Every structure is written in C-alpha cells, then in structure tokens.
Amino acid sequence: MNVVFDLGMVLIEWDPRHVYRQVFNDDAKMEWFLAEVCHGDWNLEQDRGRSFDDGVKEATARHPELAKEIALYRDRWMDMVPGDIPGSVAILKELHAKGTPLYAITNWNSDTYRATEKRFDFLKLFRDIVVSGDEKLIKPQPEIFQLLAARNGLNLADSLFIDDNLKNVHGAEAVGMRAHHFTGPESLRTDLQKRGIL
Structure with missing residues (x-):
C-alpha cells in the first residue's frame, strides 16, 4: 500500500x-x-x-x-510555519522504516515551499512530492492525483491519501484512492493500524 x-x-x-x-x-x-x-x-x-x-x-x-x-x-x-507536528512525523518515520512507499501531494506556493523544505529533513523520506505551485494544479482537482500516479507508476486504488481538508479527501476518493481525514496523529495511527499498514 x-x-x-x-x-x-x-x-x-x-x-x-x-x-x-x-x-x-x-x-x-x-x-x-x-x-x-x-x-x-x-x-x-x-x-x-x-x-x-x-x-x-x-x-x-x-x-x-x-x-x-x-x-x-x-x-x-x-x-x-513554527515547526513540524511531531506525532505525525514519528508515524512517517515508522512507515519509512517498514519500507512503505511514501509520497506527498501539497497545495503550496513554489517559492515558499522551496524555502521551507530546507528546514525539514523528513521530507527526504518521500519518493516524490507533487507541489501544486510547480504543476499549476491544486487539490482536489483529479489531475493532481493522476499526475502523482503517472509520474511514479502508481495504482491509485492501492494508495491511501491523508489530508486535513475534507474536500481534498473526497477528491482523492473520487479518483479511486482510499483516504483518511486527518484530525490528529493519534487517530491517524489508529486508522493505519486497523488497515494493517502500521
């Protein structure tokens, strides 16, 4: 997954x-x-x-x-941008340690993303990050999810998308992805464990 x-x-x-x-x-x-x-x-x-x-x-x-x-x-x-969300970063690192294929899709301006990514080493754990400002596409447009899939040879049906914005969650589901509406690290951890991912 x-x-x-x-x-x-x-x-x-x-x-x-x-x-x-x-x-x-x-x-x-x-x-x-x-x-x-x-x-x-x-x-x-x-x-x-x-x-x-x-x-x-x-x-x-x-x-x-x-x-x-x-x-x-x-x-x-x-x-x-005061810092990271430690509980979520811990989950990301655990998934990486298990060999889980990790990707990201972010609605983020190109210039501010480039400036920010230098602050967070954990961003290097992703195999690919789709940045909306680079692609001139934003979530929940279906094309941004399809771009990630095409660029990396992914089957969206075998992918779980995690986002705090419910519109983006529904957008992911509309293209066939599984999805988790993020409300905090604890509920994310519970859901990943139930799915057998963590």
Whole structure:
C-alpha cells in the first residue's frame, strides 16, 4: 500500500495567525482580515502558481488602507510555519522504516515551499512530492492525483491519501484512492493500524 501525505497541517504546522495575532492585537480584527482580505481562496491562488508579489498587489488593490498588513503575508511567511507536528512525523518515520512507499501531494506556493523544505529533513523520506505551485494544479482537482500516479507508476486504488481538508479527501476518493481525514496523529495511527499498514 502506497501512503500519500498532505504536508501542511498534517506534518508541518502552518497558520497565518502566528503573524497576525501580533500585528492586530485584536482577535476579531485578525479574523476579519483573514476572512475578507488575505482569505483562503486568495491564498489558494498562490498555491496554484500565482506569485506572492502578484497576490499582494491584488489584495492591496482591494484594500489599499491595509497595504502594510497585506505585505506581511509575503514578507513574514516563514513565521507562519513554527515547526513540524511531531506525532505525525514519528508515524512517517515508522512507515519509512517498514519500507512503505511514501509520497506527498501539497497545495503550496513554489517559492515558499522551496524555502521551507530546507528546514525539514523528513521530507527526504518521500519518493516524490507533487507541489501544486510547480504543476499549476491544486487539490482536489483529479489531475493532481493522476499526475502523482503517472509520474511514479502508481495504482491509485492501492494508495491511501491523508489530508486535513475534507474536500481534498473526497477528491482523492473520487479518483479511486482510499483516504483518511486527518484530525490528529493519534487517530491517524489508529486508522493505519486497523488497515494493517502500521
């Protein structure tokens, strides 16, 4: 069984609140900013391949009064990634030790992924990592799962996909993969043990 991981919020913690909690010092204003200005769909366009410079320009055109705060999303992006998720990384290393074929598909901007991957040695345990920003495809598009399969000669039916985003889980299931909705390392470990993978 191939095991295919998402990266952000499964193996690597990411949250813009690590930056904007300091910037606004007001949770309500921070949540408004992340819902209405630098919101999820806006960030997803960077994951799809748009540059952060262009993303900042687009958001600033909508909210010029917040130009400084918007620019911080690009300039302090690394501060949004405080570290790994230890319980998940332990599972990944156990799977690798067992010889399990490990792969990853991540919705991640090319530039910030390249900068981040240097921090996490465990990323070298994957046989292949499909980065959305490189491919101009994002989960849950079926093509991104099919690209992983084609590039590595995988049978998607013999692959388990792990993601914290339920839309991506359903996207994987739609192309014939087995899938686990990640809510924490403990439940992941239990599920892998039930499946006889760990």
